[in-house]
Amino acid sequence: MSHIEIRDMEISFPTPKGRYIAVKDINLSIEKGEIISIIGHSGCGKSTIMNAIGGMLNPTQGTVTVNGKKVNGPGPDRGIVFQNYSLLPWMSVYENIFQAVDAVMTCSKTEKREIVENNLKMVNLYEHRNKLPGQLSGGMKQRVAIARAFAINPSVLLLDEPFGALDALTKGTMHLELLKLWNLDNREKTIIMVTHDIEEAIFLSDRIVVMNDGPASTIREIENVHIPRPRNKLDIVNSLEYKSIRDRLLHLLTNKFSVEDMGIDYKK
Amino acid sequence: METATSIVEESIIKRSIESRTIIKKEVKNENNKPNLFLMKAIEAIKSAAYAALGLGLILVMWTLLCKYTHDELPGPIATLTVLWELIRDPFYDYGPNDKGIGLQLISSLGRVFSGFLMGSLVAIPVGILMGASDISKKIFYPIVQILKPVSPLAWFPIGLVVFKNSETATVFIIFITSLWSTLINTAFGVSSIPEDHKNVAKAFGFSKFRYLTKILIPYSLPHIITGLRLSIGVAWLVIVAGEMLSGGTGIGFFVWDSWNALSLERVISAILIIGTVGLLFDKVFTYFEKKVSYK
Numbered sequence A: 001m002s003h004i005e006i007r008d009m010e011i012s013f014p015t016p017k018g019r020y021i022a023v024k025d026i027n028l029s030i031e032k033g034e035i036i037s038i039i040g041h042s043g044c045g046k047s048t049i050m051n052a053i054g055g056m057l058n059p060t061q062g063t064v065t066v067n068g069k070k071v072n073g074p075g076p077d078r079g080i081v082f083q084n085y086s087l088l089p090w091m092s093v094y095e096n097i098f099q100a101v102d103a104v105m106t107c108s109k110t111e112k113r114e115i116v117e118n119n120l121k122m123v124n125l126y127e128h129r130n131k132l133p134g135q136l137s138g139g140m141k142q143r144v145a146i147a148r149a150f151a152i153n154p155s156v157l158l159l160d161e162p163f164g165a166l167d168a169l170t171k172g173t174m175h176l177e178l179l180k181l182w183n184l185d186n187r188e189k190t191i192i193m194v195t196h197d198i199e200e201a202i203f204l205s206d207r208i209v210v211m212n213d214g215p216a217s218t219i220r221e222i223e224n225v226h227i228p229r230p231r232n233k234l235d236i237v238n239s240l241e242y243k244s245i246r247d248r249l250l251h252l253l254t255n256k257f258s259v260e261d262m263g264i265d266y267k268k
Numbered sequence B: 001m002e003t004a005t006s007i008v009e010e011s012i013i014k015r016s017i018e019s020r021t022i023i024k025k026e027v028k029n030e031n032n033k034p035n036l037f038l039m040k041a042i043e044a045i046k047s048a049a050y051a052a053l054g055l056g057l058i059l060v061m062w063t064l065l066c067k068y069t070h071d072e073l074p075g076p077i078a079t080l081t082v083l084w085e086l087i088r089d090p091f092y093d094y095g096p097n098d099k100g101i102g103l104q105l106i107s108s109l110g111r112v113f114s115g116f117l118m119g120s121l122v123a124i125p126v127g128i129l130m131g132a133s134d135i136s137k138k139i140f141y142p143i144v145q146i147l148k149p150v151s152p153l154a155w156f157p158i159g160l161v162v163f164k165n166s167e168t169a170t171v172f173i174i175f176i177t178s179l180w181s182t183l184i185n186t187a188f189g190v191s192s193i194p195e196d197h198k199n200v201a202k203a204f205g206f207s208k209f210r211y212l213t214k215i216l217i218p219y220s221l222p223h224i225i226t227g228l229r230l231s232i233g234v235a236w237l238v239i240v241a242g243e244m245l246s247g248g249t250g251i252g253f254f255v256w257d258s259w260n261a262l263s264l265e266r267v268i269s270a271i272l273i274i275g276t277v278g279l280l281f282d283k284v285f286t287y288f289e290k291k292v293s294y295k
């Protein structure tokens, strides 16, 4: 049995105009230690799928199974980084992480503090630990959310556009940190990540799930990334494998028409 | 040769222009701070002037009203003289019917605080329940809707019957008065906790207690304090009327007693004192409101 199994999943939301089907016919098996990216246009239901795996919402049809158990709520085996960071604005950065660790972990207070501090250092926010979320930049907030999800040491990490607000440099560092963490844990953590960044997806993932547009969007295609690990960003961009996957993804995600098709003629 | 000099000239001109603009900027910067200070001072003087204008308007109307009532209503000067006498010796005690204004205030404040405290201790938990659970909202909301519009004075007879004591009955009406605003604001605060914050609690398995102390209360505290501020405002309104009913001591009794003694100077002085105390209440709670609001 795979680590995560999604079977015939459909998720719909009640709206004033009747039920809105966000995603349907989702079937996906994810092995332990896999890194999966979900990619697709805005509104296609990526966060919805993540929430279903995280147990934040229940599928209207079908099932999600994690570790052989049917998901019907969140659990400490799954760490979530929400798309909108979801930090508590009245608590310091430190306290935001500490409350999560304190709620989930069973170790002593000193050990908990150590966990919080290590994770703060990991995302380079130790100096900012006493600031309130309102005093942080978007990228810093995102890093707090990442540290919070990592701190509870879950076997599944659900990252909803975790690096979206980061500059290229910080993003690169965070990619390496993520892989370092994954390696430290003998590559046993399963990581599912939503992203809009094709290069990021190829660099990090074993498989890339491409979604159709909504409503009622389905999985369009799953790309396997066979580039051997450890991967080096500078080297892989020149590999044939990389180029063919990137072209395929670009083809799937880019609309067919060009600027001229929209009736704008720049030659004039 | 010519071109060379012209280039040199140009660069000199450029530099001088640059340096001039830099000087200008510096001057501006230097002026900036005192300017700001001056502007603030002017702003303060302006608002003081407007306040004085308002006060003047009131005084004019007051004087006109005195003329209209053929001096049955005491004028500003007569009133201020009496007010000064009251304030100069606030704590004298010549028996049950003749106490200083300070003593009267203290007994009113005591009633307001004890009624307000008990009311808040009931209203905050019930408000939290109403905001957090649909069922308790369905249970309590109709009761609140029916009882809230009733003048708290209507509870006085019930208080008398239950407690057999007009003193306790007065505290009881303050208790009732203090419930509604706190209840409604607390419930509103709790029910408006954003989904994002609830998600944090859900995703990281917060216990009920952790949710209460780390999310629910911090989020709704500003709303709760707004409720408390409104409640104590109304309680202060009601105590005057309540003490007119119950008699004995208190600022309300003082107003009524002064009216019976036909000392309108004392009535108006009491009005001014009541207003000032109410203003102070408001300021204190506004301060706390600002203090607990997070940014």
Ligand SMILES: Nc1ncnc2c1ncn2[C@@H]1O[C@H](COP(=O)(O)OP(=O)(O)OP(=O)(O)O)[C@@H](O)[C@H]1O
Binding pocket: A013, A014, A015, A020, A022, A041, A042, A043, A044, A045, A046, A047, A048, A049, A083, A214
């Ligand atoms: N609670 C809800 N009620 C109604 N509709 C919802 C709800 N949550 C999501 N939807 C709808 O489901 C669809 C998918 O939303 P979702 O947030 O999963 O998109 P997404 O792929 O994560 O987009 P983005 O890339 O912009 O984050 C959208 O059309 C959205 O309007």
Ligand SMILES: [Mg+2]
Binding pocket: A046, A047, A048, A083, A160
């Ligand atoms: Mg999303």
